[in-house]
Amino acid sequence: MWTELSATISSLAIAFFMFEKYLNYFPYTIRGYVERNFRKVVNFVNPYVEISFHEFTSERLKRSDAFFAIQNYLSTSSTENARRLKADVVKDSQSVVLSMDAKEEVADVFNGVKVWWASGKMPPQSKSISWFPGSEEKRYYKLTFHKHYREIITKSYVEHVLKKGKEIEVKNRQRMLYTNNPSNDWHGWKSTKWGNIVFEHPSTFDTLAMDTAKKEEIKKDLIKFSKGKDYYAKIGKAWKRGYLLYGPPGTGKSSMIAAMANLLDYDVYDLELTTIKDNSELRMLLIETKGKSIIVRERKGRRKMMMKQTEKDPISKMKKEAEEESGSGSKVTLSGLLNVIDGIWSACGGERIIIFTTNYVDKLDPALIRRGRMDKHIVMSYCCFEAFKVLARNYLDIESHELFGKIEELFVEAKMSPADVADNLMPKSDEQDEETCLKRLVEALEASKEEAIKKSEEEAVLKTKDGVVTEATKKPKSSATEDSATETLEANLIKPATLSAIAGFPGVEGIVAWISNATLCPAKAKAISPRALNLSNICPVFVEALEGDAAQLNGNGNGAAHANGAATVADIFNSENLVNLSRPGIENLLKLENRKEPWLVVLYAPWCQFCQGMEASYVELADKLAGSGVKVGKFRADGDQKEFSKQELQLGSFPTILFFPKHSSRPIKYPSEKRDVDSLMTFVNALR
């Protein structure tokens, strides 16, 4: 059949050659007319139609999925007919896939219709000499068929080829680990922005040491996502999901990513931000990622851009970012990163999981990790007994041992990462049996427990010296002595290893406020001792309990139930010039890019001493600002609203004061502890 096609093509080629040769003999004025009509005749005579599928679409912005689907499809038919084939090794180096080499041709039959495929490449446009041939070549496939079958080929055959090609791709798929090449290399002989190697990490959810229920929950979440194409389309959301993994070093964040990739059969893109020059490069990289992939930003060190905005002068901070965005700074900015995560560009291509990992979650900018961007927050914590049992099974093949009881006891107080536990469990020579390894772990856990106790004592002493606990200790104590209080506390409440495994604890101010309120409650007063004020060991559950008690005590049951659902307590910041914002009200403020006037809002809890302390100055400020074009409001952020306020409103401790500028939805946090009228007014005047 190729002969038939070749004969037609060569006749046409001769006709074209002759035409070009004799075209110059026609008078200049009618040359255009002659040429147009000649082409019409040729098109009429030529019974074949050609369609080209190029490797790159959109001005080289993106590699074409269709091109690769065709390549895969042709790999099956080309092996029999083509004379020159290209080999690729796939699937754990165990099988070879052949595809057509450049300038090869093969025929295919679809529903009795014959078509012809040819592969080719266009030479580089640039005249510069490259040491690396092939750098700028553009590959393409050309499909030729009789014009009689135009409908069937364009409607059904092309669809069939793309579908089959994708199926073959999934079957042959060798999962890859990609990392971004520095942009200096993007235009050289490496024609891709991502370098890759075969992804072969052995971590799975079975080998991950962590709470079983949590593991199951994460697995279900991932599987639901991977099957959610139609659902995401229905709700009008880009098919992507953000995960935030946080916890101390060696707790399995990287292992979790590998387990996720293995569970879903996804590629992994390891994003190295330091080599990316600016936001537009970041976008280009994102566009080049394929679906069924996990894009990972692992943050081992502290990267300033992703940190909370602690700059003393918020205006200069904003200015700096604007400068960087305008290109002069030539750096990836936080907003650039946010844009990639959930901006309009993030919807290019679906089925992507974006994962951020960090050891310092409290240092990350809240805008980066709010729900919707990082949809699921997963804390990877120190090893517990249940996690240890998984490691014992993995490393020693044992389900139980007489030392397990002792180990379980030690885990209550010792603080050790799964990486350290694993290292102790791993036999270092053939002579080391399970007993040796478990004993080594027991010793290490005992040492860790001692260290934890010593550290907590030292910290408590330091805090006392710094006067952090002065407020709390000034309060009337219960009849219980401090020593017995400490004992009670250690026995029932604060077990360093257990509690420190729960990440996140409030700021010093908040703790002192809660504790000083809680001292009014005899039962909770037992918990107050210098030792108890080791902040790193106060778990949020404990703090919540104190907070609840404090709210109830302060309210004395005489207030009306609050709309926010917290315990009854008399409200503060009451003034006709102060707007009491409801949850929808503050959510509206967060959404607005342009508002009539800027807003100053205090996030408060009426039982909080520090909020009570600034009540007079804030009310005075509201009176002064009345009618000035700056609105003043309050939002009660404890109880049910606390989690939302932490996630969306940068709430650290009470009170938190936010300024919502007129032309930005992003509030600026008042950075100082000074809450007198003048200081607050200076802040407002600087930003209004």
Ligand SMILES: Nc1ncnc2c1ncn2[C@@H]1O[C@H](COP(=O)(O)OP(=O)(O)OP(=O)(O)O)[C@@H](O)[C@H]1O
């Ligand atoms: N939860 C875990 N389950 C199983 N193995 C673990 C776990 N945590 C750590 N390990 C072991 O410790 C090694 C280091 O863990 P991994 O690199 O996953 O920790 P990480 O939290 O990513 O550390 P870092 O924050 O320092 O990057 C892993 O190779 C694995 O063998």
